[in-house]
Amino acid sequence: MNRTLNEIHLPGRGTQRILKSIVLQSPLAGISDQIFRKLVRKWAPEALLFTEMVNANSLELGYGREKIKELSKEKGPVGVQLFDFRIKPMIEAAKRAEEAGAYLIDINMGCPVKKITKKGGGSGLLRDLDLAAEIISEISNAVKIPVTVKTRLGWCNKSYDPIGLALHLQDAGAQLLTFHGRTRQEGFSGKSNWVAIAEIKKRLSIPIIANGDISTLEDARKCLKITGADGVMIGRGSLGTPWFVGQIDSFLKSDKTFNEPTTKMRLEIALEHLESLLQSKGEHGLLIARKHLNWTCKDFEGSKEFRKDLLKANSSKKAISLIKEKIKTLD
Numbered sequence: 016m017n018r019t020l021n022e023i024h025l026p027g028r029g030t031q032r033i034l035k036s037i038v039l040q041s042p043l044a045g046i047s048d049q050i051f052r053k054l055v056r057k058w059a060p061e062a063l064l065f066t067e068m069v070n071a072n073s074l075e076l077g078y079g080r081e082k083i084k085e086l087s088k089e090k091g092p093v094g095v096q097l098f099d100f101r102i103k104p105m106i107e108a109a110k111r112a113e114e115a116g117a118y119l120i121d122i123n124m125g126c127p128v129k130k131i132t133k134k135g136g137g138s139g140l141l142r143d144l145d146l147a148a149e150i151i152s153e154i155s156n157a158v159k160i161p162v163t164v165k166t167r168l169g170w171c172n173k174s175y176d177p178i179g180l181a182l183h184l185q186d187a188g189a190q191l192l193t194f195h196g197r198t199r200q201e202g203f204s205g206k207s208n209w210v211a212i213a214e215i216k217k218r219l220s221i222p223i224i225a226n227g228d229i230s231t232l233e234d235a236r237k238c239l240k241i242t243g244a245d246g247v248m249i250g251r252g253s254l255g256t257p258w259f260v261g262q263i264d265s266f267l268k269s270d271k272t273f274n275e276p277t278t279k280m281r282l283e284i285a286l287e288h289l290e291s292l293l294q295s296k297g298e299h300g301l302l303i304a305r306k307h308l309n310w311t312c313k314d315f316e317g318s319k320e321f322r323k324d325l326l327k328a329n330s331s332k333k334a335i336s337l338i339k340e341k342i343k344t345l346d
C-alpha cells in the first residue's frame with residue numbers, strides 16, 4: 016500500500032492493482048455509462064473510471080446488468096460501484112462484477128439521496144458502521160480484486176468523527192478510501208473540506224483520494240498539496256468536458272497540458288456522444304444526450320443561441336444536422 020509518485024498500489028486478495036494515474040473519474044449516476052467512459056478514456060488512458068452506482072439487489076434480480084456488461088472489453092481500469100445495505104446481494108453483485116471484468120469493487124457510502132439512505136444504503140451506512148464494516152469484510156472475502164469505499168466526512172455534524180470513520184473502514188479491510196469533503200447533511204452546500212481530508216490522510220495507512228470542488232487544473236494541484244492525498248477524484252468538473260480528467264493527469268505528470276479543445280473539437284465530441292447514444296438507445300438516446308449537449312456546446316461565440324436551437328430539436332436527425340452545419344461553418 017505504498018505510494019510512489021503518480022502511482023497507487025492496491026494489494027487486493029491475490030489480484031494486485033497498480034494505478035498509473037492519481038486522477039480518478041468519479042462514479043456519476045445517469046452520466047458515467049459506457050459511452051461517457053469511452054470519451055473520458057480518449058484523454059485518460061490510465062485513469063481509474065467508475066460505473067454509475069449499481070443497486071446490488073436489483074443486479075441480483077436481473078436489472079441494471081447493462082451497467083456492468085462487457086467491462087472486460089473496455090480499455091483501462093474501470094471500477095464497479097455498488098450500493099445496498101443487504102450483505103448477501105452485495106456479495107453476489109460483487110462476485111458478478113468481478114467476473115464481468117471489474118478492476119475493483121467500490122462501495123457507495125456517500126450517496127445522500129433520501130430514497131436510498133432511508134433504507135440504509137449510500138451514506139445511510141454511516142449510521143450503522145458495524146454493518147458497513149461487515150459489508151466491506153464479507154465482500155473482501157468473496158472477491159480477489161480490491162474493495163474500496165467512497166464516502167463523505169460523516170452523516171451529520173452531530174456525529175462528526177471523520178478520522179474515527181476512516182479508521183473503522185480501514186480496519187474492516189477497505190483498501191482505498193475516497194472522501195468527498197462534506198457530510199451527508201451538507202449535501203452539496205458550502206465547500207469540500209480539504210483540511211479535514213488532510214487530517215484523515217495523516218492517520219491512515221491505505222491510500223486516500225480527495226474529492227470535491229476540483230474544477231480547474233490548479234484546483235487539483237492545490238487539493239493534493241492541502242490534503243497530501245494519494246490522488247484526486249473528479250465529478251462535476253467533467254460534466255460536458257470528458258477531457259478534463261486526462262488534462263489534469265498530464266498536468267500533474269508533466270506540468271504541461273494540452274490546449275483546451277477548440278469549438279470544432281467540442282462540437283465533434285458532442286456529436287460523437289449523441290451518435291453513440293442513438294446507436295445504443297435508438298431515438299430515446301436524444302433525450303439522454305440533451306444534458307450532455309447542453310454542457311459540451313458552450314464557451315464559444317453564439318453558443319447560447321446554438322444550444323437553445325439544439326435542445327429544441329425534436330428529432331435526432333435535426334439535432335445531428337444542426338451540429339454538423341455548425342461544424343461546417345468552422346472549417
Ligand SMILES: Cc1cc2nc3c(=O)[nH]c(=O)nc-3n(C[C@H](O)[C@H](O)[C@H](O)COP(=O)(O)O)c2cc1C
Binds near residue numbers: 046067096228249
Ligand atoms: C449527477 C451526479 C451523479 C452522482 N452520482 C454518484 C454515484 O453514482 N456514486 C457516487 O459515489 N457519487 C456520485 N455523485 C457524487 C460525485 O461522485 C462526487 O462525489 C461529488 O459530485 C463531489 O465531487 P465534485 O465536486 O468533483 O463533483 C454524483 C454527483 C453528481 C453531481
